[in-house]
Amino acid sequence: MTTQPLGRTIRTVKPIPQARNNFERTMWLFMRYSGLALTLLALTHFGYQHIIVGTQNITTAQTVNNWGEAGKSINLGQFAWRAYYMAILGLAMLHGMNGVRQIAWDYIGNNKTAYTVFMGIVVLLSVIVTILGTLALIFGATAK
Amino acid sequence: MEGLMTIVKEGWRYKGSGNVMWMAHRISGLGIMFFLILHVFGMSMSFFNPALHEIMLETYKTPLFAVGELGLAACLVFHSINGTRIALLELRPEWWLQQKKATQYSLVATVVIGVPMILIMAMASINHFVK
Numbered sequence: 001m002t003t004q005p006l007g008r009t010i011r012t013v014k015p016i017p018q019a020r021n022n023f024e025r026t027m028w029l030f031m032r033y034s035g036l037a038l039t040l041l042a043l044t045h046f047g048y049q050h051i052i053v054g055t056q057n058i059t060t061a062q063t064v065n066n067w068g069e070a071g072k073s074i075n076l077g078q079f080a081w082r083a084y085y086m087a088i089l090g091l092a093m094l095h096g097m098n099g100v101r102q103i104a105w106d107y108i109g110n111n112k113t114a115y116t117v118f119m120g121i122v123v124l125l126s127v128i129v130t131i132l133g134t135l136a137l138i139f140g141a142t143a144k
Numbered sequence: 145m146e147g148l149m150t151i152v153k154e155g156w157r158y159k160g161s162g163n164v165m166w167m168a169h170r171i172s173g174l175g176i177m178f179f180l181i182l183h184v185f186g187m188s189m190s191f192f193n194p195a196l197h198e199i200m201l202e203t204y205k206t207p208l209f210a211v212g213e214l215g216l217a218a219c220l221v222f223h224s225i226n227g228t229r230i231a232l233l234e235l236r237p238e239w240w241l242q243q244k245k246a247t248q249y250s251l252v253a254t255v256v257i258g259v260p261m262i263l264i265m266a267m268a269s270i271n272h273f274v275k
Binding site: 032059060092097144 | 180187
C-alpha cells in the first residue's frame, strides 16, 4: 500500500486468502444473524413485560403461571413461553459474551493477564447464570 | 487505561458520526449485558429459591430501578435498531452506498420507537410513586 502526495491511496489487489481463523468468521456471522433474531425476540419480551404488563405488576405468581409449576405437566402455552425464553437466553448470552470479548480485546488485549482474568470472570459468570436459567426453564417455577 | 482515555477524549472527533454510533453501540451493549446477567440470575431463582426470586422482582419495583429501566429501554431500542442496520448493510454490501441515510433512518427509528416507550414507562412509574 503506497500513499501518493495527493493523499490518494492505491491498494494492490490480491486474491482473498482462505480464512485461517474459522472461529472469528463463525462468530462474525453469528453476531449478525443472532442480532437480527434478538431484535425481534428481545424487543417483544421487553415491550410485553414493561409496557403491556408493567414492571410494577410483575409477580412471582406470573412466573409460575407462565412457566408452569415444577414437577407438574405443562400446557402448550407454558411450553411456548419456555421455548421463547430459552431462545432469548442462549442467543443473548452468546451474543453478549462475544461482544464483551471484542471490547476487552480492543482496550486491554495488549495486557494478556488483565484480558485473561477479565474474560475469565465474564465467561464464568455468564456460563453459571446461563446454566441456572436453563435448568429453571427445564424444571419450571417452584410455587410458594 | 491510557488507550481508554484516548478513546474517550478523541473518539468524538475521529471519523465523525459513524464513530459515535460505533461507540454508542458498544456502550449500550455493555449496559444490556450487565442487566442480562442480573436478570437471568433473578429469574432462575424462581426454581431454585422462590423467596429470593420474589426479593429480586420487588427490587425492580424500587425508584432506583425505575430510572434504570428507562436507561435499559434506551440501550435496548438503540442497540436493536442500530444492530439491524449493521447486520443488513454488512450482509448486503451493495447497500453500503446508502450508509449515511441508513444511519439517519436508524436514529429516527430509535427516537420514534424509544421515546414513546420511555414516556409510557416513566408515566407508569410516576403514577405509582407519586400519589
